[in-house]
Amino acid sequence: MSQTNSAPPVLRAEAIGKTLGKQLLTPVLYDVSLQVEKAEFVALTGPSGSGKTTLLYLLGALDRPSQGEIWVNNQRTSQMKDPELTELRQKEIGFVFQFHFLLPEFNALENVIIPQLLAGKPRHLAEKRASDLLERVGLSHRLKHRPVELSGGEQQRVAIARALCNQPPLILADEPTGNLDTENTEQVFSLLHELNRTEDLAIVFVTHNLDLAARSHRTIQLRDGRVTSTGVAPADRPKTSA
Ligand SMILES: Nc1ncnc2c1ncn2[C@@H]1O[C@H](COP(=O)(O)OP(=O)(O)OP(=O)(O)O)[C@@H](O)[C@H]1O
Numbered sequence: 001m002s003q004t005n006s007a008p009p010v011l012r013a014e015a016i017g018k019t020l021g022k023q024l025l026t027p028v029l030y031d032v033s034l035q036v037e038k039a040e041f042v043a044l045t046g047p048s049g050s051g052k053t054t055l056l057y058l059l060g061a062l063d064r065p066s067q068g069e070i071w072v073n074n075q076r077t078s079q080m081k082d083p084e085l086t087e088l089r090q091k092e093i094g095f096v097f098q099f100h101f102l103l104p105e106f107n108a109l110e111n112v113i114i115p116q117l118l119a120g121k122p123r124h125l126a127e128k129r130a131s132d133l134l135e136r137v138g139l140s141h142r143l144k145h146r147p148v149e150l151s152g153g154e155q156q157r158v159a160i161a162r163a164l165c166n167q168p169p170l171i172l173a174d175e176p177t178g179n180l181d182t183e184n185t186e187q188v189f190s191l192l193h194e195l196n197r198t199e200d201l202a203i204v205f206v207t208h209n210l211d212l213a214a215r216s217h218r219t220i221q222l223r224d225g226r227v228t229s230t231g232v233a234p235a236d237r238p239k240t241s242a
């Protein structure tokens with residue numbers, strides 16, 4: 001892996017906490033600090049209910065922490081108003097969820113074009129990037145298919161193309177292979193791995209699959225809302241390691 005010690009981390013969380021619920025206040029995350037460098041491929045693991053999805057939502061500025069601070073690509077999010085957060089998400093972060101959340105009434109190409117139009121890109125450029133990305137994920141023969149006309153693995157690959165469409169430096173993926181069979185899991189995981197390597201993309205992916213976690217650069221473990229391990233950070237890794 002390239003050494004990027006001088007560059008600021010793509011993602012930094014400092015002592016964040018989160019309490020969920022209105023009547024029944026439930027503390028879900030406690031004092032979580034972590035950092036993700038440019039082009040890192042990080043697995044986020046932990047038992048069901050340990051707070052992985054909640055954490056990913058906070059890191060992706062889809063929700064606000066109750067305590068602590070988060071920086072995305074060196075931008076501190078706590079002071080930002082909602083429109084600024086929306087812009088930050090559009091530019092800096094691509095999301096891949098367990099359930100793809102593609103727009104059902106639009107075809108694959110349109111699903112990858114629309115977020116670019118929302119970010120202000122001219123239509124012809126958005127179309128070109130969408131078809132390039134869908135080719136990259138092996139779906140150039142399915143551009144006009146709507147989500148219901150695609151397999152689960154194909155839908156997830158469209159979701160990955162959509163996550164990449166505005167060229168973010170960071171992908172946050174919540175169990176991207178959670179609903180897929182072994183073959184599609186391998187295909188989607190290999191695709192994420194390749195994008196990490198070739199595009200210098202930082203990827204944080206939640207998984208219950210320890211084999212996949214073992215193939216990432218490092219694993220951050222959560223248990224009962226606390227980080228129990230952040231793996232070996234790149235700065236502390238021996239220089240000889242790949
Ligand atoms: N709206 C809510 N109000 C109160 N508690 C909530 C709310 N949403 C989630 N929780 C609780 O927060 C905890 C963390 O949930 P979260 O979805 O982050 O877990 P997870 O690690 O992603 O689990 P899984 O592996 O099952 O997806 C759980 O114990 C859950 O019951």
Ligand SMILES: [Mg+2]
Pocket residue numbers: 052053054174
């Ligand atoms: Mg979850």
